[in-house]
Amino acid sequence: MQDRRNFLKAAALGAAAFSFEGVKATPVTAAGRVVKGQPIVISTWDFGLPANKAAWEVLKQGGRALDAVEAGVKVPEADPKIQTVGYGGFPDRDGHVTLDACIMDELGNCGSVAALEHVIHAISVARAVMEKTPHVMLVGEGALQFALASGFKKENLLTPESEKAWKEWLKKSEYKPMMNIENKTYNSNGATAFSPLQLPGNVYNHDTIGMLAMDANGNLSGACTTSGMAFKMRGRVGDSPIIGAGLYVDNEVGGATSTGVGEEVIRIVGSHLVVELMRQGYTPEAACKEAVTRIVKKSPQKAKEIQVGFLALNKKGEYGAYCLQQGFSYAVCTSDTKNELINGKHYF
Numbered sequence: 642m643q644d645r646r647n648f649l650k651a652a653a654l655g656a657a658a659f660s661f662e663g664v665k666a667t668p669v670t671a672a673g674r675v676v677k678g679q680p681i682v683i684s685t686w687d688f689g690l691p692a693n694k695a696a697w698e699v700l701k702q703g704g705r706a707l708d709a710v711e712a713g714v715k716v717p718e719a720d721p722k723i724q725t726v727g728y729g730g731f732p733d734r735d736g737h738v739t740l741d742a743c744i745m746d747e748l749g750n751c752g753s754v755a756a757l758e759h760v761i762h763a764i765s766v767a768r769a770v771m772e773k774t775p776h777v778m779l780v781g782e783g784a785l786q787f788a789l790a791s792g793f794k795k796e797n798l799l800t801p802e803s804e805k806a807w808k809e810w811l812k813k814s815e816y817k818p819m820m821n822i823e824n825k826t827y828n829s830n831g832a833t834a835f836s837p838l839q840l841p842g843n844v845y846n847h848d849t850i851g852m853l854a855m856d857a858n859g860n861l862s863g864a865c866t867t868s869g870m871a872f873k874m875r876g877r878v879g880d881s882p883i884i885g886a887g888l889y890v891d892n893e894v895g896g897a898t899s900t901g902v903g904e905e906v907i908r909i910v911g912s913h914l915v916v917e918l919m920r921q922g923y924t925p926e927a928a929c930k931e932a933v934t935r936i937v938k939k940s941p942q943k944a945k946e947i948q949v950g951f952l953a954l955n956k957k958g959e960y961g962a963y964c965l966q967q968g969f970s971y972a973v974c975t976s977d978t979k980n981e982l983i984n985g986k987h988y989f
């Protein structure tokens with residue numbers, strides 16, 4: 642993994658009131674004017690790298706950020722080895738793979754699906770909700786009906802590997818969602834000792850892909866898609882398909898997305914909060930840090946035992962992230978050859 646210190650460059654901030662570290666991806670003139678034509682795409686976790694690559698193919702040809710984020714998150718959605726997003730996602734505790742996703746464009750248009758079954762590309766269904774219906778959100782059976790009527794294919798999303806993991810989980814059926822540190826969990830008092838998850842293979846517990854992009858016209862869009870918490874209660878919906886919680890984009894200011902225990906993100910309407918803080922002059926990283934701090938203040942005990950991470954991109958092409966626990970990575974792509982992973986700073 643890239644040494645973060647080599648990669649990050651401390652940047653002076655526009656708003657003198659804040660002195661947090663920021664990262665500049667887009668050149669800004671001495672007068673503070675953004676130089677257009679410098680697209681960027683960022684996304685959560687290691688699987689953000691191949692997702693960014695697909696998004697970059699759209700951006701580098703002058704494509705729209707909306708098309709880029711959709712193309713990008715479709716990569717992990719289609720990958721059966723990623724057991725926290727799309728096809729091959731871990732099922733709920735009754736054995737059903739249910740997907741949550743949302744998308745938002747530069748005009749403030751948005752679409753979302755929750756508890757969608759049998760369709761791999763939940764993000765494209767969310768986009769269809771945005772573009773073809775007068776609504777923002779469709780859920781469950783209705784979302785599936787709409788998807789099938791719109792030409793999406795009905796498929797079995799439960800892979801043998803995820804079914805095996807679910808059956809293993811059923812032996813104890815312990816309903817104890819764990820934090821999303823790759824193949825590891827913290828011990829019960831929140832200390833940093835790790836113990837392996839009792840799941841077969843190199844699995845993730847619950848990691849979402851959230852992606853934000855700015856295109857050559859300086860327009861922003863975002864997408865967020867997940868199979869949610871592994872072995873969740875049937876009908877449980879997290880933050881990821883909730884506009885304002887799992888994703889928010891305001892083309893005047895910037896965009897934000899989240900990953901981790903969705904209940905805590907919903908409680909603070911996390912992504913909207915991050916964008917509003919950026920509007921007030923916070924850098925992306927400072928805004929994400931403030932949102933994480935808000936979670937700690939609201940749930941001090943619980944915050945020690947869970948993971949939540951925020952990722953943000955502002956209108957100047959500056960980006961940043963912050964999370965509760967060590968282990969949250971995000972990927973940043975600014976050219977054909979520059980697509981790198983960064984470790985998010987953490988509260989604990």
Ligand code: ASP
Pocket residue numbers: 821846847848849867868869870878879880881899900901902903904
């Ligand atoms: N935020 C997702 C949810 O709560 C899960 C995750 O990102 O790990 O469903």
